[in-house]
Amino acid sequence: MLRFSNRSETNPESARRPALLSLQASPSVLLHAGAMPGATDASTSPLSPHTIPAPGAWRMSTILIVDDRPSNRRYLSALLGHTGHRLLEAYDGAHALAQVRTERPDLIITDILMPAMDGYEFVQQLRADPELAATRVIFYSAIYAVSETTALARSCGVTRVLAKPADPEDILAAVHGELGLSGSAGMHDQGPPPDDGAPVLSADLGSSIDDALVSARQALGALLQRHGATDAALGADLNTLVGERMSGLRSLAARLGAMEEMSLRLTGERNADAMIGVFLQAAGAILDADCVAVCLLDSGEQRVRHLAARGVDSALLAGRALDTRQLPGTLLQQPLALRLQDGAALPEGHPAVDGFLGLAIRDRNHLYGWMYCARAPGATPFSHEDERIGVTLGAQLAVAYENLGLYEVVQRHAAQLQLEAAARLQADRALRDSEQRLRLSARILESTQESIMMTDAQGAIIAVNPAFEHITGYSEAEVVGRNPRLLQSGRHDSAFYRAIWASLTASGQWRGEITNRRKNGQVYPERISINAVRGANGAVDAYVSVSSDISALKAAHHQVDFLSNHDPLTLLPNRSVLVDRMQQAIASARHGDRQIALLLFNIDRLQRINDSLGHEAGDALLREVARRAGMLAGPADSLAHLGSDEFVLLLTECLDSDAIIVAVRRLIDEIAQPFHADGHELIVTTSVGISIYPRDGANPSELLKAADVALSHMKDAGRNGFRFFKGEMNAHALRWMALETHLRRAIERNELSLHYQPQVALGSGRMCSMEALLRWSSPELGQVGPGDFIALAEDTGLILPIGNWVIRQACMQNKAWQDAGLPPLRVAVNVSAHQFTAGTVPAVVREALRESGLDARYLEIELTESVMMRDSEAAEKQLAELTDMGVSISLDDFGTGYSSLGYLSRFMLDKLKIDQSFVRNIISDPRSAAIAQATIALAHGLSLTVVAEGVETAEQLAFLQRIGCDEVQGYLFSRPLAADAMALLMASDARLALPPPLPASLPGSLPGSLPASP
Incomplete structure (x- = not known):
């Protein structure tokens, strides 16, 4: 515990005189009085020059502090005095308004509750003056209703509110924030932090007085040098006298700082025992007392509510606490403080004392209790100055105890704003500032x-x-x-x-x-x-x-509830609502022996519209489809959007199949009407799958599944139409599901393998490369063709692990052949569009090449036109990565899809493959022959190699050779072979027998001759 002692003063009277000044002025004024002759009042003068930073370090601001309590103004002045700002003070709103008009401060820190003109009215008048309206303001006030006070502040343009008491760091942070300074702006090196428990404000005051003392002594030394040796003795005496006076001032300033800190801590305490503990510790330190005791009464002033002491057992005092005939109870009737030289009148068992100072704790209207301090034998008796400080301490405790009672009243009635206002009104009748609090309450009610x-x-x-x-x-x-x-x-x-x-x-x-x-x-x-x-x-x-x-x-709740049951794009019911309505419709149909129909439909090729015109156009199309379908739904029917491009129309009044067909055709025709988006006219088609209750299912799940199967068959049949669910469709769906189960197991059981089909160069007849083809040999299903399971793998996502395995296996096998001394050939692997969509192809290829050790030039990646259609930018990026590795790129099945010359010029391709559907009819169909010839000419113009797939006859070979095809692949040379058989073929150096040149025309071919491609 810090003790601010004056026992060592050689001349108590010399310390008493500056103490009279300290009780009249704030700590900042005390600094001026001790360090600078002719110092002026702190309310209009800046702080000591030594607190101002060097020029250019930062901009000094003017801050106006407005509060009706001098102690609050002194505290803020002391705290902000070390920041180097120019500080002004005002005691109420009217005084502050006059200061603002003359001094034009940069920032105002104001209390709210003040006499004459309160802080709210002051700020309102400030905002009403155009020249002053932009002045920044911080409210610093005792706050009981934080949200209402914050609303009140915002109503008059105040954005920062500090609640009394606030930590110094919070006050400085708020000031710096309003002035646009950093957290340390305007602060000087404060040295090491104070010890735990040391009053920060007192330490700052002591440091400032030390600085002033050093400055005074330096000035005095300079003066002595000018006067010479004769005046040196006199100067020494003066220096000694100044040192003694400044020592006393420093002690008094420290005591004042401790009193300020104690006042703030008492104000912030909400527990009576903790508040009394703070007071006992601080009072003992400030008055240098060995014993301190406090007795506080209840509101009726007849009973002891709190009795506590330091340095003496409080139980010794309990019997005399209210006894006005003897100490300490007699203090309750003492109008003035009581000073005694000893403790003879104290209760038996009390520690011996040589100094006693006691007084009643009261204000004008209330008696709160008593307090006394005592010093151990041998100590300096209490002085008149100690008495005045003791009276001040008692007054501070009275205010804190009174405020604590008010806080407890407010807490009991804070449940509702009106109860709080009523409780505040009741409490304010016992307080001197009731009128101001009622005015604030009224304004809060107006602003809420x-x-x-x-x-x-x-x-x-x-x-x-x-x-x-x-x-x-x-x-x-x-x-x-x-x-x-x-x-x-x-x-x-x-x-x-x-x-x-x-x-x-x-x-x-x-x-x-x-x-x-x-x-x-x-x-x-x-x-x-x-x-x-x-x-x-x-x-x-x-x-x-x-x-x-x-x-x-x-x-908002209704909107959330609506969106949880409806699609946000079309605002149609979602699946959960549909299932609920289906259950109701089934129950009604069962009761009335009726049938209902479920139409599951989607928009054909919606993805192409999204890719070409953007998702905004696709979304607009979906909304229009919902509108058109909704026009066809009857009052008892239900329309739902299940997601993506999938809709359901539930028909609850279906007399027979003919009525259902009529409704479906109307739906298809209505959706097929032209649709306009971004200046484009679009005509879209729809595919519909139909299930009927009770024939195709007895519950919503079965009906939806049956309609989905029917829709899948409609898509397989070419789209743009409708299909009813039939038993054989369901059987096919069950077979499809079983095939999926077997395919998943095939990956785990290593039932997949690769076969290889050679590709032959027409220039030499030798094998130049090969294509890896996936095969599945199932113990339960036997040999399963690629056409039966590749589409399934793509639909279920199994194509990704299968495709990765194919790339890895092809690289491993090709490297094994090369290590065995077989001729190095390039192996081509077909990669699905789903793999490119996943974006993993370059990483998989890179890892396969690293793991196998195969040179990248012996790997070729085949892709279809669908890869370029799905996400051309992503595909282009991945193909560029593959090309950088040295991997070749070929375009498979050219001409069967949405061929685009723009894609051919844009993507980095090495080879073009003519689909076998053209090669099959190349001799008999002039158009197939023309397409093949045009494809070869186009490819050669782009420096691409051309491979013809499905070559099975010598006539096809001769024709392709004649029109300039580079390579062929097909059964004419070899069917796809297992790895060991392919190794034997490679070792045999087999060649394809090339035919002699063909005559100028072929039977069944194009009229005339077909010139060879350049």
Whole structure:
């Protein structure tokens, strides 16, 4: 515990004189009085020059501190004095307004509750003056209702509110934030932090006085040098005298700082025992007392509520606490402080003392208790200055104890804003600043967003706030004196209102939701709380209601509920709502022995529209489809959007299959009408799968599954039409599901393998490369063709692990052949569009090449036109990575899809493959021959190698050779071979027998001759 002792002073009287000054001035004024002759009042003068930083380091600002309590102004001045700003002070709003007009401060720190003109009115007048309106303001005040005070501050343009008491760091941070400074702007090196428990403010004051003392002594030394040796003795005496005076000033400044800190800590305490503990510790340190005791009475001033002591057992004092005939109880009747030289009159067992200082703790109207301090034998007796400081400490404890009582009252009545206002009104009758607090409460009620209405005990309205007027549309003048039933909406019966009155009578409160009517007739929901306000006799004086218009909240809840059951794009019911309606429709159809039809339909090739015109156009199309389909739905039917491009139309009044067909055709025709998007006219088609209750299913799940199977068959049949579900469709779906199960197991059981089909160069007849083809040999299903399981793998996502395995296996096998001494040939692997969509192809190829050790030039990646159509930018990026590795790229099945010359020039391709559908009819069909010839000419123009697939006859070979084809692949040379058979073929160096040149024309071919491709 720090002790601020004056026992070592050689001349107590010399310390007493500056102490009189310290009681009149703030610590900042004390610094001037001790360090600078002719110092002026701190309220109009800046702080000591030594606190101002060097020029250019930062900009000094002017700060005005407005508070009716001098102690609060002194605290802020002391705290901000070390930042180097220019500080001004004002004692109320009117004084502050005059200061602002003359001094034009950069920042104002103001209390709210002040006499004459409070902080709120002051800021309102400030904002009303265009020349002063931009001045920045911080509210620094005791806050009981934080949200209302914050709303009050915002209403007058104040963005920062500090609650008393605030930590120094918070105050400095707020000031720096308003002035646009960093956290350390304006602060000087403070040295090492103070020890735990050391008062920060006191340490700062001591440091500042030390600086002033050094400066004074330096100035005195310079003076002595000018006067010479004769005046040196006199100068030494003066220097000694100045040192003694400054030592006393430093001690007094430290005591004042400790008193300031104690006052702040007492104000911040909300527990009486903790507050008394703070006081005992601080008072002992400030008065250098060995024993300190405090007795606080209850509000009736007849009973001891708190009795505590330091340095003496409080139990010794309990018997005399209220005994006015002997110490310490007699202090309750002492009008002035009592100083004694010894403790003879103290209770038996009390430690011996040589100095006693006691006094009553009171203000003008109340007696709060007593306190005394005592010093151990041999100590300096208490001085007159100690007595004055003791009186000040007692006054601070009285204020803190009084405020603590007020806080407890407010806490008990803080449940609702009206109860808090009533409790505040009741508490304010016992406080000197009740008028200011009531004014603040009124302004809070005016600024709150909640509707507040007060009635008398008979239910007549006596007051409303502006929020009530805004919400209901009634002005206060229109409703005062009337009964609140004028707001009734008619939505509640008399029993509802009787229940409200029963609750108010029994418990004095009611809370709930109610529907009222505005003046304009609009009905709105409110969340309301009604409380009875009782007087001192317990009778009801008034009723206060606090309500909030929850129309927006109800609408938001409705919107959330709607979106949880509807598709946000089309606003149609989603799957959960559809299933619920299907269950209702099935129950109704079962009862009436009727059938219902479920139409599951989607938009054909919606993805192409998204890719070409953007998703905005696709979304607009879906909304238009929902609108058109909704026009066809009957009042008992249901339309739902299940996601993506999938819709369901549930027909509940179906007489027979013909009626269903008519409805489906109308749906298909309506959707096929032209649709306009971004200046484009689009015509889209739809595919429909139909299931019927009870024939195809007895519940929603079975009906949806049956319709989905029918829709899949419609898509397989070419789209743009409808299919009814049939038993064989379901059997096919079951086989499809079984095949998926077997395929998943095939990956785990290593049932997949690769076969290889050679590709032959027409220039030499030798093998130049080969294509890896996937095969599946199942123990249960036998040999499963690629056409039966590749599409399934793509639909289920199994194509990704299978495709990765193919790339890896082809690389491993090719490297093994090369290591065995076989001729190095390039192996081509077909990669699915799904693999490119996943974006993993370059990484998989890179890992396969690394793991196998195969040179990248012996790997070729084949892709179809669908890869370029899905996501051309992503595909282009991946192909560029593959090309950088040295991997060749070929385009498979050219001409069978959406061929685009733009893609051929854009993508980095090495080879073009003519699909076998053209090669098969190349001799008999002139158009197939023309396509093949044009493809070869185009490819050669782009420096691409051309491979013809499916070459099975010598005639096909001869024709392809004639029109300039580079390579062929097909059964004419070799069927796909297993790895060991392919190794034997490679070792044999087999060659394809090339035919002699063909005549100028071929039977069944194009008329005339077909010139060879350049």
